[in-house]
Amino acid sequence: MATVNAEVELPASAEKVWAVLSDPHRFDEWLTIHAGWSGDIPSELVAGTKLTEKVMLLGMANKIEWTVDAFDAPSLVKMSGSGMAGVKVGLSIEVTSTGDTSTASIETMFEGQMVVGALGKAVEKDAKKNLDESMAKLASLVA
Numbered sequence: 001m002a003t004v005n006a007e008v009e010l011p012a013s014a015e016k017v018w019a020v021l022s023d024p025h026r027f028d029e030w031l032t033i034h035a036g037w038s039g040d041i042p043s044e045l046v047a048g049t050k051l052t053e054k055v056m057l058l059g060m061a062n063k064i065e066w067t068v069d070a071f072d073a074p075s076l077v078k079m080s081g082s083g084m085a086g087v088k089v090g091l092s093i094e095v096t097s098t099g100d101t102s103t104a105s106i107e108t109m110f111e112g113q114m115v116v117g118a119l120g121k122a123v124e125k126d127a128k129k130n131l132d133e134s135m136a137k138l139a140s141l142v143a
Helices: 016-019 026-031 118-140
Strands: 002-008 034-038 050-057 060-072 076-082 088-098 101-110
Touching: 002 118, 016 026, 016 088, 016 101, 016 118, 026 034, 026 118, 050 118, 060 088, 101 118
Parallel strands: none
Antiparallel strands: 002 101, 034 050, 050 060, 060 076, 076 088, 088 101
């Protein structure tokens, strides 16, 4: 299993940050592993929402069938999903407010036969690079 996280402090309110992070139509603006959605995409996420996303890690695409497990605006969304080759994925996005600034964090979890050993370490390394880049892109969007 590989678990990776990244966070960034932002000079923006939690509401402004949340508006970007929680809108699935804006994932392509900041989330570097996001390669597109399949099917209908709701304008906002709520607990129980189901989505299908194409993600890219290590230059390889995987289709993830997501379910939104928890949604607490403007601070938390948790999703779980499964992909090809039995890969299970978790995604948690959190925003905390510190007055006029906020902190955004993202955590991903990958498990399955395809993410063990050397390949698991490579997935973990690539995911960390992508999450750090995603947080940098987010910072430029909300600055």
